[in-house]
Amino acid sequence: MMEQYFALKREAGDCLLFYRMGDFFELFFDDAKAASQVLDIALTSRGEHGGDPVPMCGVPVHAAEAYLARLIKAGCRVAIAEQVETPEEAKARGGAKALVRRDIVRFVTAGTLTEEALLEPRRANMLAAICELRGTIGIAACDISTGRMELEECASEGLGAALARLGASEVVAPEDWEGAPPDAIPRARSQFASEEGEARLKALHGVATLDGFGAFTRAMFAAAGGLVAYLDHVGRGTLPFLLPPVMRSGAERLAMDEATRASLEILAAQQGGRQGSLVAAIDRCVTGAGARQLAEDLSAPLTDAPAIEARLALVHYFHEEPLLRADLREVLRGAPDIGRALGRIVAGRGSPRDLGQVRDGLSEARRIRDHLQARADRPALLEELLPSLGGHGALVDLLSRALVPSPPTERGQGGFIAEGYDHALDELRAASGNARRAIAALEARYRDETGIAALKIRHNGVLGYFIEVPARHGDRLMAADSGFTHRQTMANAVRFNSLQLHEEASRIAEAGGHALAAEEAHFEELTGAVNGAREAIAATAAALARIDVAAGQAERAAEGGWCRPRIVEDCCLEIRGGRHPVVEAALARAGERFVANDCALSPADRLWLIGGPNMGGKSTFLRQNALIVLLAQAGGFVPAESATIGLVDRLFSRVGASDNLARGRSTFMVEMVETAAILAQATERSFVILDEVGRGTSTYDGLALAWAVVEAVHGANRCRCLFATHYHELSRLAETCEALSLHHVRAREWKGDLVLLHELASGPADRSYGLAVARLAGVPARVVSRAKAVLDKLEQGRAQTGGLAAGLGDLPLFAAIPDEPAEARDPLRERLEALDVDALSPREALDLLYQLKRDAMATGD
């Protein structure tokens, strides 16, 4: 057995090997150690190898999916080795001791899942293959759960951004390529051959040329070759669902690099997870497919005004029609995820239930089409989508006639083909039904004949049908002429067979076997029919998803009073009453209100420098404007009273290192690398937000860098930019930079406390509120007043000599500052604090209370 195991393990490579033994998948050696850790199951051992016991653990086959899910989540890949012959076949082949043959039937990896239980309904699951060809990087990506496939190419600097956009759960790359990301799965270089890739795609889609799908390049084909080869390997020769590739070009999409995506928390919050992200705050989709489409829209917003307007018009249409929207969403809510059901069927992993889902989803789509078609004034995008919703008449009809209303997930048991679809099948079922009835009649007759009222005919998996009587009646039926043959004696029952029972049972078994075979044949024919219409079904799924996104965006807009943005070509950004959707929602949960703010950038005033106290709302303001741009270009309404958005080609967001400790890896170096990327890439059409950049180092360095960055952004990149800073000194830049203006978040001191108004105003911040913020944060009063003394001295010194520390010489030492004044202490309070209440009797307590009250009245005035 070990020999077979090692051979399979060699094939499995670095995947965990699930080795089928009876009702279990067993793991051995290091695989067993790793799996038992991740799954928290017992590690045992079995036999020995090289003198040492062999570590082993196992999972039951029927529960394997749940275990697989956990292993995949933990980043493992698994090879499934099944028994590919029965023990009888093995014996016939190789004698009594022959080992059952096993083969790896499938690899389960994060990027190649189709199972409902292993996939997240609201997230696409991308697999990407990347490689370099003569200095250009080709990227091929697919979501095999729905068949989507796209090809693109980029320069090597753009790889990180492209991968960040795709968010692939698995990436494969040539093993000898040094530019591959560290977590990429290495594959043989020979698999990334462009001719082979092109040929595979042509064969897959039955075309002589791929020109009809797009102007693909060699690098893209090379990556596609690597992708298809990997899918081939993982599926052991069965390719999953792949739609014709779509060509992606960087220019059609709003470019955002990885740092920007992370900082804007588009699909995941910085601490990880969807909660607190942009998508979580705006997603009102009622279907998984809609949510996946929305996530894709947000990760790759458009740059083309007509395409954006088309989406906006659809959102607008549903926004103006709340009743239609409500009806539509109600229907969509019940519609199954046909895209993913189709993905399983095409991959050969479909179930009767998946067929049922396709049937129900397609007929819902037709209903939706009829509903929408009955209305006038439809926007162009809807008009374009409607035809995809219908057109499956014959298939829906076939599936409706063929399948029972809710088909099972298991196909081995049969029972999914509806009555009336196949007369031969109906007759087989009738025959076994008749035999069942005959058995019931037999039971009644035997009771009569034997006079044993407790006699029963029962069934189990081992004996099949049998007659059972209580033990005390057993002897009576044992008689040779009774017509019964003994089968089994239990503690309190005896079991028999009879000729008639045997006959009826065989009729059931035979009819059942034929019926199962008939259902199996129908299953093949139905999946074939679905397979034949796969591209049209995928188009229906995509159209439903797009409609769900638009209706969901309209719903969100109606909920929050959002507006339709105006998209223009000039380099402006005029937002009235803008809000941050995530911060606003968090404040609302705490019962607080968000203060809306305006932003007005134009070519003549394109760089805003924003000062003001910590916690004043600078970062929030910066981000809300970036998010509004992103939402608008994704084709949705925006959280503002009005918004005019000059199309943005690239969006950058940077947060100074010291403000960004949560990210852990952030250092001043990272901050500077990320800033350098902006200076190299931002164009006049770009929008940049810089939050406390330069803060990650000592004052003078940081200030100098911030100064130089602002100058460069203003003079060289000439992009629209919001720059939040705590350096007052930067205000001086307003004197030399003509398109720069000064702004601040307002605060007011009230009775010695700082009140943050979260309101943006023009002009420089008048003073630093650092000390007030410190007090707000609970820094002891004596430390704050000491800081105030230091600050006064510093400012005095700078006024006289221009040097920052010049005035510090005659500053009295810290210890010389008096401690809290004695009268601030409260003797009554101190006595109470010193009191041991448990040590007092009730009487003593009462006396003490009188005493305290007397003292209080004596000291008060």
Ligand code: ADP
């Ligand atoms: P800064 O960057 O100026 O230090 P932040 O933008 O991080 O300030 O905001 C600090 C906190 O103030 C936020 O977490 C939020 O609770 C609150 N806040 C920010 N902007 C607003 C606003 N416009 N309206 C209401 N509260 C706000």
Ligand code: MG
């Ligand atoms: Mg901040």
